[in-house]
């Protein structure tokens with residue numbers, strides 16, 4: 001059900017509007033002045049606001065200015081009394097959706113409300129689509145570590161050099177791989193991702209190189225592998241440290257010769273692939289323990305990028321928190337929640353696991369559980385120390 005907030009100091013007008021709109025199936029909240037309206041507006045979500053211009057405490061224009069600042073998506077329709085038509089026109093210039101004159105013409109009012117709601121829905125949809133279209137999220141961070149990574153990406157992306165990205169779980173290794181692809185001459189091609197840890201050892205070769213029909217029991221159809229799929233683009237080998245030794249030997253050959261053979265096939269197929277690999281393991285230690293081939297390590301790691309964990313780049317924490325507050329607000333269709341300085345300091349000092357998803361979860365938890373602004377007390381109550 002759509003929510004409408006009516007702000008008007010004239011009780012009779014509120015009553016009439018409320019009756020009609022409730023009859024039309026809207027959920028209606030009434031406020032008797034701008035200040036009360038503002039309280040409702042900041043603590044609930046509305047689809048449309050109807051707001052009188054001349055009111056005690058906070059007038060309609062002041063309400064409009066504040067409302068468009070914190071949540072520009074909610075359409076505000078001004079209700080204009082005698083002598084305030086000029087102000088109403090002015091309000092529309094300042095961002096009000098439209099205005100209706102008192103006494104309201106009911107049909108016109110309902111049409112205006114429905115149009116405003118459609119616009120609201122449309123702008124929400126456009127935003128979701130835009131987010132979907134922009135393939136790679138912005139890489140947030142201005143710490144030395146992140147600036148160095150951004151600089152390296154700029155330099156290596158246009159080359160075909162292989163890159164090995166290292167770092168703990170969830171520090172942003174995949175994001176680095178995506179940006180390398182996006183800024184390369186291969187950006188029009190595909191970025192194909194393979195999570196080597198998630199695929200059982202006996203299937204990884206078929207996954208990477210494809211298979212011919214009948215090459216093993218479940219190979220009912222011929223299937224091309226990720227190397228072929230990524231031809232002309234980039235192959236992202238995630239968790240490469242978990243690949244079996246036999247698959248490593250084949251990947252090495254593919255990298256040396258630029259050719260692959262499908263499982264169960266004998267034809268050599270040329271592939272034009274740039275490989276970016278990532279791991280949370282210490283690959284040289286894996287080499288020492290004979291779990292990883294040294295020659296493959298050298299093939300993969302022409303350029304090494306280490307992504308530091310959050311505790312080693314605390315300068316980025318406020319920027320990330322700010323980004324997450326904005327993202328979460330948008331996701332929930334609410335205004336971006338504020339956070340006071342002490343709370344932000346506490347988050348910056350917290351002992352994080354390094355996984356950025358943990359920070360995002362914490363911010364989401366704080367948005368849901370805290371009051372209007374996130375305080376240090378909220379951080380103490382809802383963020384458990386490690």
Ligand SMILES: Nc1ncnc2c1ncn2[C@@H]1O[C@H](COP(=O)(O)OP(=O)(O)OP(=O)(O)O)[C@@H](O)[C@H]1O
Nearest residue numbers: 138139140141168169170171172173174175356357
């Ligand atoms: N610098 C950043 N700015 C904004 N968001 C980030 C940044 N780095 C990582 N993220 C977000 O954090 C999450 C984890 O990032 P990503 O998947 O790239 O990490 P990863 O190291 O590849 O993780 P895993 O080890 O689990 O494969 C993603 O949702 C990503 O969008």
